Amino acid sequence: MREIKFRGLNRSSNKWKYGYLVVDKKYTQIWQEGDVPVPVDPETVGEYIGKKDVHDKETYEDDLVRYTIPEDVPEDEREIRKIIWVDGFCGFQARTLDNRFDCFFDTEHFEIIGNIPQNPELLQKK
Numbered sequence: 001m002r003e004i005k006f007r008g009l010n011r012s013s014n015k016w017k018y019g020y021l022v023v024d025k026k027y028t029q030i031w032q033e034g035d036v037p038v039p040v041d042p043e044t045v046g047e048y049i050g051k052k053d054v055h056d057k058e059t060y061e062d063d064l065v066r067y068t069i070p071e072d073v074p075e076d077e078r079e080i081r082k083i084i085w086v087d088g089f090c091g092f093q094a095r096t097l098d099n100r101f102d103c104f105f106d107t108e109h110f111e112i113i114g115n116i117p118q119n120p121e122l123l124q125k126k
Contacts, residue, residue, distance in 0.1 A: 002050035008040025044117040047094040062116040069109045
């Protein structure tokens with residue numbers, strides 16, 4: 001069974017909060033057992049996809065990743081992909097920035113280089 005958890009950016013501290021997602025009419029919050037729910041920006045909330053990158057870092061929805069293979073291609077020429085939920089697929093996919101799905105992603109060969117809420121400049125195609 002996969003682990004279900006979320007992250008959201010607390011704008012007052014500008015730090016990620018990780019845990020359960022709590023949403024009501026007024027607030028979007030992240031809660032960890034033994035702690036007080038912390039308000040987060042709803043536009044930054046992303047779900048843990050149940051996988052880690054090559055550096056053993058947890059991967060979340062809206063992360064931006066780059067493949068580490070093939071080794072002979074310079075890093076700045078490797079295409080950036082965004083991690084998104086796809087309803088018709090009923091799962092997460094790594095899509096190119098122009099929204100192409102060209103292969104299933106495999107966490108053994110990608111690294112997280114940023115995320116959409118904190119690194120929007122990475123979404124600009126070069």
